[in-house]
Amino acid sequence: MSGDAAGPSGTVSTKRKRQENADDGKKRRKSGGADADADADADADDYKAQIQTLEAEILESKKHYNNIAALLELAQKHDEDRKPALAATKALCRIFIRLLASGSLVRRKDVSDKDATVTSWLRDRLADYRAVLLSMFRSTKLALNALVLAMALLKAEAQHLSDREDAVFPRHFFSDIVAAILESPIDQLRQEFAEKFVNEYEDIRFYTFEAIKNYLAEREHSVDDAIRDIVFETLLGMEDVPESSEALENFWIEPPQKKKHPLRSLSQHKKQAQEAWLALMHLGLSREQRKKVLEVMATSIAPWFTKPELLMDFLTDCYNSGGSISLLALSGVFYLMQERNLDYPEFFTKLYSLLDADMLHSKHRSRFLRLLDTFLGSSHLPAVMVASFIKRLARLALNAPPSAIVAIVPWFYNLFKKHPLTTFMMHRVPRTKEEKELMESDGVDDPFLPGEKDPMETCAIDSCLWEIVQLQSHYHPNVATIAKIISEQFTKQAYSVEDFLDHSYGSLFEAEMSKEVKKPPVVEFMIPKRIFTKAGAADEEKDSLLVSLWDFGSS
Structure with a gap:
């Protein structure tokens, strides 16, 4: 009876309060919104006070552990109400770090069933909290905060979640962090992770390589192009290779005391990097990605490999594909030949085949000529082969842009100084009266075989550089001037090819226009x-x- 009586009166009271609240709301809106802002601040203070109360009760007594579930419920609603969710997430981070430090989440055998049940429940809530943090990685406004909290929790778990004396790196949780970062649509999150963690701490970089390798292996048939691009850019960003094991000093988590631990071994770091790169290459790279890899192969990728010879198949395929890919693969192949003594019998034959008209017009021309200068720099190379390269480039120079010619001719000069036997090509005259008469009556056939693929069989050493004489009458005055150095005495020791490689039509025109005219034409x-x-x-x-x-x- 009394309950029935109370029901209606309670309902009327509730309706009256709602009506009063609605009227108050209308009055606040009419007053221009000042009261609304005050109420918003009051609401913010309310949820902050509520979260602080829940946190304080949890840390005060075990009987309030159910507050953790209430905070998790708030945090899980981060898509609906961001600010309370973020405040709850930060509070949970502090709570779990304290619980971990106190040993409340460590499973022990010498405890009662009741305490074991509490520990198991807390560990389940910790797993829920991890899931909340990882889900925030997809939120533009929460991702960076979630990353900081996740890494702080990772450190606490490593130090306190196990009863071992040494810290144990939480690989499973960290693998989930890396996977969430790779799958996140937020580029700034990946940039923050790389700058503040991967490039700063040796252990984070080590386990990032491992996590990427496992991620690609587990999802071999489901990795889409977008994820592949993200993994590629992530690996490409890790280019600072430590010089020695002693250089491994900065760790996010206290490293194990054992000197033989993988984290203290440079070879183990390289092994993880090598396996991550091979896992990505196994999935296949796009043409643009291949170009990027080849551009930094010798400086940023091959040094990470404990066995760079594993790259030989990849480099050989790129080298044999032709075009700009072949040009970019040159430095990687030569690195393996020079540093690892790998044999590539057809290297110079393939290099010779790359000398075509397109090469001198390519945007990679300067890079190619630098490499060519390195490859043919040894004085132990056969003069017959060097002569083939000189002759082939001289022939191509007839149709090359002026900016290419001004780089090629000084390079010829240097090669003639390094390989004196090739100097017979500069000025070849008839030795007998009969030869002279035959030349004047029938002319001379150039013995050079432009269609021959083997640089050892082109007969270039028996030819002469009439092409350079032609260039001495070039329409561009700079080209004509520089071509004349081949006809003069070789008094200079060598030219710095770098001074000529980066010329273009624009730079040549600017140099010509900026000349001081001593006598007007x-x-x-x-x-x-x-x-x-x-x-x-x-x-x-x-x-x-x-x-x-x-x-x-x-x-």
């Missing part, structure tokens, strides 16, 4: 008295050039 032999009219019969001067051109055009 003469347009007319005689300065005419009349410019637009014809000279009279009694005048000694001739018609001006302009009038002559006009008459010529009219006739």
Whole structure:
């Protein structure tokens, strides 16, 4: 009875309160919103006070552990109400770090069933909290905060979640962090992770390599192009290879005391990097990715490999594919030949085949000529082969842009100094009277075989560089001037090829326009008295050039 009586009266009271609240709301809106802002601040203070109360009760007594579930419920609603969720997430991080430090989450055998049940429940809530943090990695406004909290929790778990004396790296949780970062749509999150953690701490970089390798292996048939690009950029960003094991000093988590632990071994770090790169290459790379890899192969990728020879198949495929890919693969192949003594019998034959008209017009021309200077720099190479490269480039120079020619000719000069036997190509004259008469009557056939693929069989050493003589009459004055150095005495020890490699049409034009003109060019032999009219019969001067051109055009 009393309950029935209380029900209606309670309902009326509730309706009256709702109506009063609605009226108050209308009054606040009419007053211009000042009261609404005050109420918003009051609401913010309310949820902060509520979260602080829940946190304080948890740390005060075990009987309030259910508050953890209430905070988790708040945190899980981060898509609906961001600020309370973030505050709850931060509070949970502090709570779990304290619980971990106190040993409340460590499973022990010498405890009662009741305490074991509490520990198991807390560990389940910790797993829920991890899931909340990882789900925040997809939120633009929460991702960076979630990353900091996740890494702080990772450190606490490593130090306190096990009863061992040494810290045990939580690989499973960290693998989930890396996977969530790779799958996140937020580029800034990956950048923050790389700058503040991967590039700063040796152990984070070590286990990131491992996590990426496992991620690709587990999802081999389901990794889409977007994830593949993200993994590629992530690995490409880890380019600072430590010099020695002693250089491994900075760790996010206290490293084990054992000196033989993998974290203290440079070879183990390299092994993880090598396996991560091989896992990505096994999935296949796009043409643009191959170009990026080849550009930094010798400087940033091969040094990470304990067995760089494993890259040989990849580099050989790129080298044999032709075009710009072959040009970019050169440095990687040569690195393996030089540093690892790998044999590539057809290296110079393939290199010779890359010398085509497109190469001198390519944007990679300067890079190729630098490498070519390195490859042919050894004085132990056969003069016959070096002569083939000189002759082939001289022939291509006839149709090359001026910016390419001004780089090629000084390089010829240096090769002639390094390989004196090739200097016979510069000035080959008939030795007998019969040869001279035959040359004057029938001319001379160039013995060079441009279609021969083997640089040892082109007969270039028996030819001469008539192409350079042709270039001495080039329309561009800079080209004509520099081509004449081959016909002069070789008094200079060597030219710095770097001074000529980066020229372009623009730089050559600018250099020509900025020259100081000592004597202005003469347009007319005689300065005419009349410019637009014809000279009279009694005048000694001739018609001006302009009038002559006009008459010529009219006739």
